Amino acid sequence: MSGQSQRLNVVPTVTMLGVMKARLVGATRGHALLKKKSDALTVQFRQILKKIISTKESMGDVMRNSSFALTEAKYVAGDNIKHVVLESVKSASLRVRSRQDNVAGVKLPRFEHFTDHSAGDAKSDLTGLARGGQQVQSCRTAYVKAIEVLVELASLQTSFLTLDEAIKTTNRRVNALENVVKPRLENTITYIKGELDELEREDFFRLKKIQGYKKREIERREQDAKKYADNIPLKTGISMNSAHNLIFVGAEKDDDIIF
Amino acid sequence: MAGRAQIRTNNSALIAMIADEDTVTGFLLAGVGNVDIRRKANYLIVDSKTTVKAIEDAFKEFTSREDIAVVLISQYIANMIRFLVDSYNKPVPAILEIPSKDHPYDPAHDSVLSRVRYLFSAESVASGRR
Numbered sequence: 001m002s003g004q005s006q007r008l009n010v011v012p013t014v015t016m017l018g019v020m021k022a023r024l025v026g027a028t029r030g031h032a033l034l035k036k037k038s039d040a041l042t043v044q045f046r047q048i049l050k051k052i053i054s055t056k057e058s059m060g061d062v063m064r065n066s067s068f069a070l071t072e073a074k075y076v077a078g079d080n081i082k083h084v085v086l087e088s089v090k091s092a093s094l095r096v097r098s099r100q101d102n103v104a105g106v107k108l109p110r111f112e113h114f115t116d117h118s119a120g121d122a123k124s125d126l127t128g129l130a131r132g133g134q135q136v137q138s139c140r141t142a143y144v145k146a147i148e149v150l151v152e153l154a155s156l157q158t159s160f161l162t163l164d165e166a167i168k169t170t171n172r173r174v175n176a177l178e179n180v181v182k183p184r185l186e187n188t189i190t191y192i193k194g195e196l197d198e199l200e201r202e203d204f205f206r207l208k209k210i211q212g213y214k215k216r217e218i219e220r221r222e223q224d225a226k227k228y229a230d231n232i233p234l235k236t237g238i239s240m241n242s243a244h245n246l247i248f249v250g251a252e253k254d255d256d257i258i259f
Numbered sequence: 260m261a262g263r264a265q266i267r268t269n270n271s272a273l274i275a276m277i278a279d280e281d282t283v284t285g286f287l288l289a290g291v292g293n294v295d296i297r298r299k300a301n302y303l304i305v306d307s308k309t310t311v312k313a314i315e316d317a318f319k320e321f322t323s324r325e326d327i328a329v330v331l332i333s334q335y336i337a338n339m340i341r342f343l344v345d346s347y348n349k350p351v352p353a354i355l356e357i358p359s360k361d362h363p364y365d366p367a368h369d370s371v372l373s374r375v376r377y378l379f380s381a382e383s384v385a386s387g388r389r
Contacts, residue, residue, distance in 0.1 A: 056369075060358055067360050070285045082284045092293035092301065095271045096328045098351065109350055111328060115290070116271060136288070143289035147274070154329040154353035162350050 007187035012195035020192065024185045031177040038170045040104040045163045052156045059153055062146045069142040073135040081136065092116070094144065096151055101159075106166040108159040113151040272328030275321040275352070276302040277314065277336055279359055286331070301327060305336050315340050327352050333359040334369070 010016045074081055095116050100107045274291050276283050283304050286292070293301045303309075303317040318340055321330050334356045337344050347354060356369050 063358050066285055067281065070281055070288075082280065085284050085287045089287055089292035089294050089300070091295075092273050093290035094274070096274055097270055098272055098328050111353070139285065140288050140290075143285045147286070147289055147291060150331060150355055150357070151274075151329065154355050157355065158350045158353045161348070 007184060007191050012192040017192045020185055020189045027177055027181050034170055034174045038174060041163060041167045044103055045167060048156055048160050052160060055153045059149050062149050066142040066146045069139040073139040076135045094147060108162050111151050111155040113147060272326055273301045275327045275330045277305060277317055278333040280304050282359055311339050315343060318343055322352055330354050331357050333357055
């Protein structure tokens, strides 16, 4: 992994600068939103955790009660109860329905138990037990209650695990944006600005140099012309001044002077 | 989020059980047991003669079946296949550890709570509460 944040390889133009700036704005906004989402999910997570802890405790109690009820039923109805029950298993009458809940943008599974009465024939076989029908009934109710608690616990547990995953992913994205994407974009923007400034400075420099050349050209021409003008009085006897005027004023196309 | 494992919306899913005889009897009494046409049951009675391999196979089978939404497993049995239970990370079916008659519930071994321990070391049940 790159230790320093690199910059993207782009052509340093003004358009690219605009594009990079827009991306940086998008990244910043996305980062803030994801952070909010992560916080909301963490709040839900803690709530579910508390509920799980309390439900697990109550589950321990409920299971103990049901065990007692079963022991009573066994004591009263004789040990055969186990075999009778085992034989009479056909189709489950107590089932679980699963659906999805949307919590803070995450799909959480939820279970709820329901009784499928179409398969409920097995129950009637047992109530005709020779002894202890009432104990068996109470045992059954105890276990049905246990199932309710257990289904709710299962629901909580799956939501818990799913939320855990979701929080990890969101945090990963937040960190990625914060530590990789944004610094990279910022470096790219700095680089582009630097390159643009340098181009401008080069242009400026070039301009100044050319101006310098032009000025020197003009000066040299003036020098040459002056030298020529100095030579004319020697050849033709005109005063230096008028010779100067000849050349320089004539250069201005003064129509009053007629040669 | 799209792309991750979708949770099936099932209208009638079963509850599987891997527990000792008494617990399973109790739950069968409540009407949770199901034996389908191929004589496959949704419960496994574990006694002193059951091998760890059989328990592993049953666990793997229950977790890969489409129509099972919850798997109840006694904690002392879960300890036998702890590595399987701990490495299981699908949301459905949910694995629930239940206490049994001889082995009361021990939060320190629960796979879900132990995962949470590193997050909330101050308040976690698994770390032995007030």
